[in-house]
Amino acid sequence: MSKMVNLKINNIDVSIEAGTTILSAAEKLNIKIPVLCYHKDLCIAGNCRVCVVEIVGSRKLAAACATPVSEGIEVMTNSLLVRNARKHIIELLLSEHNADCTKCYRNGNCELQDLAAEYKITNQDFIDMAHDGVYSIDDLSASIIKDDSRCIRCQRCVRTCRELQSVGALAVAHKGSEMKISTFFDRPLAEVVCTNCGQCIIHCPTGALIEKTYIERVWDAIADPDKHVVVQTAPAVRVGLGEELELQTGERVTGKMVAALRRLGFDSILDTDFTADLTIMEEGTELLHRLKANLVEGDHTEPLPMTTSCSPGWVKFFEHTFPEMLDNMSTCKSPQQMFGALAKTYYAKKVDVDPENIVSVSIMPCTAKKFEANRPEMRDSGYKDVDFVLTTRELAVMIKQAGIQFVDLPDEKYDSIMGKSSGAAVIFGATGGVMEAALRTAYEIVTGREVPFENLNIEPVRGLEGVREATVKIEKVLPEWKFLEGAELKCCVAHGLSNAKKVMEQVKSGEKEYHFIEIMACPGGCLGGGGQPIPTNDEVRKKRMKAIYDEDTSLAIRKSHENPEIVQIYKEFLGEPLGKQSHKLLHTEYFERQRY
Amino acid sequence: MGKNMLKRIDLIFKNEHDCDIILEKIFKRTNEELINDLIGSGLKGRGGAGFPTGLKWKLTSEAKGEAKYVICNADEGEPGTFKDREILTQVPHKVLTGMAACGRIIGAKKGFIYLRAEYNYLKPSLQKEIDTFHETLKKLKSDFRIEIFSGSGAYICGEESALMESMEGHRGEPRNKPPFPTDAGYLGQPTVVNNVETLAHCWTIFKHGPKKFRDLGVQDSRGSKLFSISGDTPTPGIYELELGMSLQDFVDDFGDGDSKAVQVGGAAGFCVPRKKFRETAIGYQGKLTGISLPTGGSMMIFNSSRSMYNVLKNYLEFFEEESCGQCTPCRVGCQQLLRGIEAVKRGDKPHYYLTKLLRLTETMKMTAKCGLGQSVANSFSSIVENFREEMIY
Numbered sequence: 001m002s003k004m005v006n007l008k009i010n011n012i013d014v015s016i017e018a019g020t021t022i023l024s025a026a027e028k029l030n031i032k033i034p035v036l037c038y039h040k041d042l043c044i045a046g047n048c049r050v051c052v053v054e055i056v057g058s059r060k061l062a063a064a065c066a067t068p069v070s071e072g073i074e075v076m077t078n079s080l081l082v083r084n085a086r087k088h089i090i091e092l093l094l095s096e097h098n099a100d101c102t103k104c105y106r107n108g109n110c111e112l113q114d115l116a117a118e119y120k121i122t123n124q125d126f127i128d129m130a131h132d133g134v135y136s137i138d139d140l141s142a143s144i145i146k147d148d149s150r151c152i153r154c155q156r157c158v159r160t161c162r163e164l165q166s167v168g169a170l171a172v173a174h175k176g177s178e179m180k181i182s183t184f185f186d187r188p189l190a191e192v193v194c195t196n197c198g199q200c201i202i203h204c205p206t207g208a209l210i211e212k213t214y215i216e217r218v219w220d221a222i223a224d225p226d227k228h229v230v231v232q233t234a235p236a237v238r239v240g241l242g243e244e245l246e247l248q249t250g251e252r253v254t255g256k257m258v259a260a261l262r263r264l265g266f267d268s269i270l271d272t273d274f275t276a277d278l279t280i281m282e283e284g285t286e287l288l289h290r291l292k293a294n295l296v297e298g299d300h301t302e303p304l305p306m307t308t309s310c311s312p313g314w315v316k317f318f319e320h321t322f323p324e325m326l327d328n329m330s331t332c333k334s335p336q337q338m339f340g341a342l343a344k345t346y347y348a349k350k351v352d353v354d355p356e357n358i359v360s361v362s363i364m365p366c367t368a369k370k371f372e373a374n375r376p377e378m379r380d381s382g383y384k385d386v387d388f389v390l391t392t393r394e395l396a397v398m399i400k401q402a403g404i405q406f407v408d409l410p411d412e413k414y415d416s417i418m419g420k421s422s423g424a425a426v427i428f429g430a431t432g433g434v435m436e437a438a439l440r441t442a443y444e445i446v447t448g449r450e451v452p453f454e455n456l457n458i459e460p461v462r463g464l465e466g467v468r469e470a471t472v473k474i475e476k477v478l479p480e481w482k483f484l485e486g487a488e489l490k491c492c493v494a495h496g497l498s499n500a501k502k503v504m505e506q507v508k509s510g511e512k513e514y515h516f517i518e519i520m521a522c523p524g525g526c527l528g529g530g531g532q533p534i535p536t537n538d539e540v541r542k543k544r545m546k547a548i549y550d551e552d553t554s555l556a557i558r559k560s561h562e563n564p565e566i567v568q569i570y571k572e573f574l575g576e577p578l579g580k581q582s583h584k585l586l587h588t589e590y591f592e593r594q595r596y
Numbered sequence: 597m598g599k600n601m602l603k604r605i606d607l608i609f610k611n612e613h614d615c616d617i618i619l620e621k622i623f624k625r626t627n628e629e630l631i632n633d634l635i636g637s638g639l640k641g642r643g644g645a646g647f648p649t650g651l652k653w654k655l656t657s658e659a660k661g662e663a664k665y666v667i668c669n670a671d672e673g674e675p676g677t678f679k680d681r682e683i684l685t686q687v688p689h690k691v692l693t694g695m696a697a698c699g700r701i702i703g704a705k706k707g708f709i710y711l712r713a714e715y716n717y718l719k720p721s722l723q724k725e726i727d728t729f730h731e732t733l734k735k736l737k738s739d740f741r742i743e744i745f746s747g748s749g750a751y752i753c754g755e756e757s758a759l760m761e762s763m764e765g766h767r768g769e770p771r772n773k774p775p776f777p778t779d780a781g782y783l784g785q786p787t788v789v790n791n792v793e794t795l796a797h798c799w800t801i802f803k804h805g806p807k808k809f810r811d812l813g814v815q816d817s818r819g820s821k822l823f824s825i826s827g828d829t830p831t832p833g834i835y836e837l838e839l840g841m842s843l844q845d846f847v848d849d850f851g852d853g854d855s856k857a858v859q860v861g862g863a864a865g866f867c868v869p870r871k872k873f874r875e876t877a878i879g880y881q882g883k884l885t886g887i888s889l890p891t892g893g894s895m896m897i898f899n900s901s902r903s904m905y906n907v908l909k910n911y912l913e914f915f916e917e918e919s920c921g922q923c924t925p926c927r928v929g930c931q932q933l934l935r936g937i938e939a940v941k942r943g944d945k946p947h948y949y950l951t952k953l954l955r956l957t958e959t960m961k962m963t964a965k966c967g968l969g970q971s972v973a974n975s976f977s978s979i980v981e982n983f984r985e986e987m988i989y
């Protein structure tokens with residue numbers, strides 16, 4: 001056990017492990033110290049200085065987030081000295097901040113606004129510097145808007161982009177009064193290595209980084225009597241949406257969400273989970289195909305390991321970072337894009353609507369999906385496959401605007417067709433979920449038996465550990481899979497692009513060998529996506545994750561290949577996995593992008 | 597004037613070249629003896645903070661690490677000071693010897709000279725000096741080696757933790773403290789950072805013994821110090837003077853007979869008005885007013901033709917630009933101070949707004965992350981309090 005340190009905080013005695021910060025020590029005593037640049041996901045910066053506290057006898061105040069406890073100190077978190085200094089600092093921040101709160105997208109969910117309210121900053125003696133600066137708004141990206149006038153320079157986004165994501169699209173430029181958060185040569189986010197993952201958005205305390213919103217466009221489509229508006233909802237949305245609408249973190253709101261969408265006026269409420277099941281069919285088959293080609297036929301044109309491709313932030317990162325390995329990525333489109341391509345073909349035919357008049361909307365826990373929907377390749381239906389992508393947060397806004405009392409809504413069911421799904425699809429929302437779903441199906445295809453894990457729960461690939469490995473031994477295979485008898489399928493799961501990069505570099509150098517790698521751009525997977533409710537941190541991620549797995553076990557069908565609508569679509573429309581129709585609609589290609 | 601001439605000291609630039617003899621002497625003695633000499637001499641850092649050098653080396657020698665480093669801070673960014681440059685030009689071997697002594701004591705194999713970008717022209721001659729010095733070290737069977745690191749050009753990179761960030765290839769932003777460099781400095785390892793002049797003084801102490809150094813100066817402020825004297829003076833330049841002198845004697849010696857104020861320690865230092873010359877001593881603890889001897893030893897003399905408003909504005913412009921910009925009190929505070937005094941001067945803000953600004957500097961002093969933001973209060977409050985009318989009319 002490490003050494004204990006005794007100290008006093010606000011006259012309360014505490015004994016706590018050496019190395020703990022004053023901030024965490026106070027938290028243990030239920031004493032809240034305000035913070036801005038601090039975020040549990042990130043390394044300590046200590047630059048906003050809002051968390052300063054008094055250490056009795058010291059001439060300077062200490063930043064609680066960055067100062068470790070030491071023996072015998074007496075900390076005051078609310079002395080006159082502290083309060084005056086803290087107020088000064090908040091006033092200073094407001095003086096350089098575009099505090100037109102009523103015109104801000106984050107109005108009502110802003111940490112600076114909360115602090116200003118808490119400290120009742122009603123006077124503004126300092127000179128207003130926010131409105132005479134020349135601030136640029138970068139709104140060229142399909143996913144993210146960066147408004148420097150709202151930036152408080154806490155560098156949370158910079159640390160997020162660099163540490164969690166190892167992308168480094170955002171960095172600090174210039175010094176003194178000119179210091180700002182910038183990009184490579186101050187280019188728009190759309191033209192740099194930004195992956196659109198939106199992690200910077202959910203780590204931003206203010207409205208400096210927000211999603212590009214398409215709410216009004218969707219309202220327009222709904223109001224247009226000639227349009228048939230279909231909506232699909234991603235797996236992770238149902239475990240996050242409630243947080244924005246006065247429910248507890250980790251509450252599952254699938255039924256209420258469907259009810260709300262119906263009340264908003266969408267013509268058909270469908271489920272991305274359906275195409276998640278379809279992804280498993282395609283991707284699982286692709287994996288088996290690659291195994292056979294590489295291990296038996298010696299054909300390495302589609303090499304191993306195969307990585308997943310459903311996370312568009314990961315896809316773009318891959319295109320920038322590992323262009324020489326593009327062939328390792330599964331050619332499967334993401335579930336969103338598979339859905340889009342089918343909505344304007346298969347679905348259109350089924351419900352007898354001219355695809356020209358279909359508006360396809362998706363609700364995603366993700367901002368990169370906005371970019372993905374705009375990729376020029378994503379028009380295989382002959383139209384733009386997905387017209388508008390809204391985040392979980394944007395959906396909540398629409399529900400509030402419509403005056404729907406979400407908490408009181410009854411549970412309703414998805415429409416059909418393309419509304420049915422299995423538990424395997426639901427777990428796509430958590431890191432490791434695609435791997436688990438694929439294994440459930442692929443193992444059964446090969447052996448005719450269920451995966452050898454209790455209750456189908458493949459625990460080794462679950463959890464929040466950054467990189468997880470699992471080996472599945474394949475035995476007693478069906479005759480046509482004889483070449484796999486006794487093989488050990490080596491799998492790896494990584495989430496957060498820093499972990500992804502680490503894994504891929506190990507693969508590239510030959511240090512690690514895998515057959516199948518699942519990667520999600522966002523920490524925690526989609527449940528922690530850049531389009532999810534703010535705040536998101538590990539505590540929140542865990543709760544959402546539990547909800548995902550609860551949802552899985554609550555469902556009668558838990559394997560993608562047993563979803564009756566999946567069986568039906570292959571019979572009626574697609575033929576077989578990797579077949580001609582699938583190739584046209586459900587698979588895609590990747591392009592090398594510059595690294596700068 | 598002539599009568600009150602302050603004693604000129606000639607230690608730093610004294611023509612001495614016996615590196616090998618001094619090093620041999622140093623390597624023969626125990627660390628404890630060496631550290632005791634250093635502590636006994638009373639030498640304090642000449643780079644601004646005035647931390648006792650012997651104690652710094654002792655702490656670093658006791659700290660645990662895989663490797664340890666000595667860094668000579670030659671970033672000399674304070675406007676108007678160039679005494680470190682002079683040392684590196686005239687007596688670089690003294691600095692190298694100080695570094696080698698430090699390396700031996702703390703257990704470092706590697707030393708760096710963090711050279712201000714503008715001093716890059718010194719590199720060839722300095723490198724030659726280092727090569728010769730390495731030969732001497734080899735003969736003495738020491739594997740200590742010194743390398744020059746070219747600075748990145750920002751004033752803030754003179755702050756030791758920003759300096760190390762910049763050496764590690766990052767943006768020059770000061771770090772949180774603790775940990776201090778003595779525990780976790782360059783690459784997270786125990787590191788001594790010393791000013792050029794501090795290291796040069798070590799030569800004197802190890803060559804002539806601590807007493808020779810200690811006999812100069814007063815109480816807590818021992819030894820001599822280089823001063824860069826500028827402004828309204830007939831005799832600008834670099835002078836080595838004894839610590840502890842009264843500002844009155846200083847002005848009598850160097851002023852033009854009409855001195856209205858002296859800025860002690862550059863932009864980060866204090867402004868002393870004529871009426872306080874007598875009670876102010878130059879040293880780490882001014883007996884009467886608590887004035888501390890500041891960065892670089894810059895002494896700027898102003899006569900009655902100068903507008904103190906312009907002087908302050910000038911300093912604030914410097915800070916507003918040179919703040920690294922990471923922490924709120926400094927980044928925004930400096931801008932508010934500058935715009936604030938301009939607004940008062942224009943009449944857009946009432947004169948009592950100065951009081952609000954003075955309170956702001958108190959907050960900056962207590963909450964800024966590094967010495968830059970913390971020291972803005974020094975010049976601001978000493979000028980505004982002593983020359984309030986000039987700020988308003």
Ligand SMILES: Cc1cc2nc3c(=O)[nH]c(=O)nc-3n(C[C@H](O)[C@H](O)[C@H](O)COP(=O)(O)O)c2cc1C
Binds near residue numbers: 642643673
């Ligand atoms: C803004 C700022 C700039 C500084 N610039 C220098 C510098 O140019 N040279 C220097 O020796 N010390 C400078 N310092 C002080 C260093 O941080 C450090 O205290 C010093 O190098 C330690 O050496 P010493 O103990 O020998 O004085 C600066 C400090 C601050 C806060």
Ligand code: SF4
Binds near residue numbers: 918919921967969970
């Ligand atoms: S006080 Fe100024 S220079 Fe120092 S860390 Fe803060 S912003 Fe940077």
